[in-house]
Amino acid sequence: MEDQPHQQVHKRPASFLATMKAVFWSFFGVRKRRDYEQDAANLNPVHLIIAGLIGAAIFIGVLVLVVRFAVSQ
Template sequence: MSVGRTIKAVAWSFFGIRKGSESQEDLGRLNPLHVIVVAIVAVGLFVAGLIAFVNWVAG
């Protein structure tokens, strides 16, 4: 199991573009707990980035 593969799967899901065959392969290989943790971290980084950007523009 690869952390990089989990990050890649979560990143592609953020954009909503993923091949069906790769998605099915990920369902069988990836640990759901790892996917959830990586997704929560990614959302946190995204929100922090948006907040920093708004503060920079408004500041």
């Protein structure tokens, strides 16, 4: 078969779990360029916003727990 430059390859959109994984790694700032490019092409923007809000809420919750534990000692 010939590779046709105008043929579009339909990729399956990333699942919400894949979006959560991408957001998790982005909080650490550790992401391979290849994975970043794949995420940029496949992630659903609505899922990305929701996952970011969930990730931020979890991060703030963990910080509050750590501070309460440190202050109670």
